[in-house]
Amino acid sequence: MEKAAIMETANSKHDYFTEEHSIFRDSLRKFLEKEAIPYFNQWEEERIVPRHFWRKMGDNGFLCPWIDEEYGGLGADFIFTVILNEELSRIGLGLGGIDLHSSIVVPYINNFGTEQQKRKYLPGCMNGEIITAIAMTEPGAGSDLAAISTTAIKDGDSYILNGQKTFISNGIQSDLIVVVAKTNPKAVPAHKGISLFLVEKDMPGFSRGRKLDKVGMHSQDTAELVFENVKVPAANLLGEEGKGFYHLMKELQQERILSVVSAQVAAEDMLSMTIDYVKERTAFGQPISKFQNTQFKLAEMATHVQLGRTFLEDLIVKHMLGKDIQKEVSMAKWWISDNARKMAPECMQLHGGYGYMEEYKIARRYRDIAVVPIYAGSNEIMKTIIAKNLGL
Missing domain, CATH: 2.40.110.10 (Butyryl-CoA Dehydrogenase, subunit A, domain 2)
Structure with missing residues (x-):
């Protein structure tokens, strides 16, 4: 099940998604299919993404595309950042360090750094010579x-x-x-x-x-x-x-939106691979997709995934408009990441014994998704923020 490009739903109302975004996504996806997917399992085993891949990302203009042209960047809008996150997450959350660098850490330098700091560090951050944390x-x-x-x-x-x-x-x-x-x-x-x-x-x-x-x-x-x-x-x-605490808080809204993007993509990917699997796997003389239990479980998951996508796209539009959506982002971070975490064992169960095998991607999704409700502010903290914004 191919995922809809981010913002296509919002496009009819806000006209944010452009041909440039489609070109960027297509170019990035082709690059990753050639330079990342064939080697990703090896990187997982080695517990690291090699530096030469970072440099290739930089050489092709995929790192920090939002940086102003004044410093050698593309001056791209937030949707380019979302696309980068989506396409990396589509392969596996183990590529999240690249998105962390490009979309979370380097913005601190850009937004709060002196002119001297920007000119010293931003070019290296864009070309992959400098990896940040x-x-x-x-x-x-x-x-x-x-x-x-x-x-x-x-x-x-x-x-x-x-x-x-x-x-x-x-x-x-x-x-x-x-x-x-x-x-x-x-x-x-x-x-x-x-x-x-x-x-x-x-x-x-x-x-x-x-x-x-x-x-x-x-x-x-x-x-x-x-x-x-x-x-x-x-x-x-x-x-x-x-002022460090205030600098951090100012950037947290975007950081949490991006963590939601990763969770949403993981959920969509798990749903897609499970639908494909149950159509192919047979039991008692028929595909297991024909059993009512399978249909009901996937119907529920598909509904939750669609609700998450709709909620997320609305938040992206509001974030681009500069709105303070701390409460809504906290809701999305909690609900969408929790939904993905709940889906993982359900999807693995529908894969049967094969789902427990490393050769099947669902096994990696099952491991990876466990941390998403923890990082970028635990989901318990998200509920505290929501309650505070409700006046409780």
């Missing part, structure tokens, strides 16, 4: 960002950075890391003491800990990072000192 989560602080213990204390024209981070996507290969730290550990409330820093891989005192062995998303390298008296030049402060 963002280091927020710590062993003792996840969704509660104000509880981080990493510090960056001013010392002349530098900051001395100390702390540990964990679960950092692109952590092994990253050349440039946006690090969240407290410049004022005594600030009240605590989030007012948070700042962002650009840390380069060769800065003395920075090291990488373990390459983490995850349940799923194997090809996305994930690591622990350690900062021991790292001397970070004041010129590498990203945005305003003490």
